[in-house]
Amino acid sequence: MRMSALLVAILSASAATAAASVETFIAAPGPLAPLAGTMLTPAGKAPMVLIIPGSGPTDRDGNSPYGIKASTYKLLAEGLAAHGIGSVRIDKRGVGGSRAAVADGNAVTIADYVTDVKSWTSAIRKRTGASCVFLLGHSEGGLIALAAAQGATDVCGLVLISAAGRPLGEIMREQLRANPANAPILPEAMTAIDALEAGKRVDVSHMNPMLMPLFAPQVQGFLIDEFSYDPAKLIGKVTKPVLILQGERDLQISVADAQRLKQAAPEAELVLLANTNHVLKTVNSDDRQANIATYADPALPLAPGVVETIANFVVKP
Numbered sequence: 001m002r003m004s005a006l007l008v009a010i011l012s013a014s015a016a017t018a019a020a021s022v023e024t025f026i027a028a029p030g031p032l033a034p035l036a037g038t039m040l041t042p043a044g045k046a047p048m049v050l051i052i053p054g055s056g057p058t059d060r061d062g063n064s065p066y067g068i069k070a071s072t073y074k075l076l077a078e079g080l081a082a083h084g085i086g087s088v089r090i091d092k093r094g095v096g097g098s099r100a101a102v103a104d105g106n107a108v109t110i111a112d113y114v115t116d117v118k119s120w121t122s123a124i125r126k127r128t129g130a131s132c133v134f135l136l137g138h139s140e141g142g143l144i145a146l147a148a149a150q151g152a153t154d155v156c157g158l159v160l161i162s163a164a165g166r167p168l169g170e171i172m173r174e175q176l177r178a179n180p181a182n183a184p185i186l187p188e189a190m191t192a193i194d195a196l197e198a199g200k201r202v203d204v205s206h207m208n209p210m211l212m213p214l215f216a217p218q219v220q221g222f223l224i225d226e227f228s229y230d231p232a233k234l235i236g237k238v239t240k241p242v243l244i245l246q247g248e249r250d251l252q253i254s255v256a257d258a259q260r261l262k263q264a265a266p267e268a269e270l271v272l273l274a275n276t277n278h279v280l281k282t283v284n285s286d287d288r289q290a291n292i293a294t295y296a297d298p299a300l301p302l303a304p305g306v307v308e309t310i311a312n313f314v315v316k317p
Contacts, residue, residue, distance in 0.1 A: 021081040028123035036097025037090035046086040054139030060089040070279040071298035079307030106218040117148040132156040146234040157241035165260030232264040242268035243313040247276030249283045276303040
């Protein structure tokens, strides 16, 4: 089948833009040492997007030691560059190139991550001359973006992708209950969440080993802090433009979360993408294992509409 001349021209222009993009290292001041990131910029002056990672030891490309190799943030950066939009994707404090920024990457609060976002925003503006920066937060990064946008004057707008619309404790309960295999550990998990929500640490000396990755002593301080935030209350105070982007086959964050955010911020733009999961890959069935398999496949492209929706929001007049 022959492609139309118009389609060929569009694809050629997109490829040319991507090819003209320049990828460079960028750093921002951190607590003990610089924070590290990668900047991808198209030729000429371009709007800039800061990609804020999700939970755990997630690196600048969107991967982590816990089996996540989808390279979602790298693919986002490349897709945005093809639309003439620059980006900076970052290693969180204590992770990858930002490992030396703190003595203990687990000893952190949402406020600490907000401080880092502000440091990044300043560094990007200084490097590029941009008057403001879009904050793109994925998963837990959405909460950090919301917190960082409170009263900020150097933020152009927010892109919240797979972002919770409820406090984390509610999300964790829902995620644990959604997997039938978790039935034997549910009572212990619910008790631990209740305690952390009340600001109390949990004794793990006799905890089921399956729950240790969630409730290890070194992360309990962060969980207590994060449990205290309600994303819906934060978004209601944001005065900048907001895009809420949610996949309908997301196993971790539900459409109901996106709708709760939209209800709290009626002026925000809400886009639901069919057959799109948490790492923004295409999933065509309700098969849980098939969905999770995409988390480990960097060769899979982003689902249709992901990059286009974000690009249209960023360049909107």
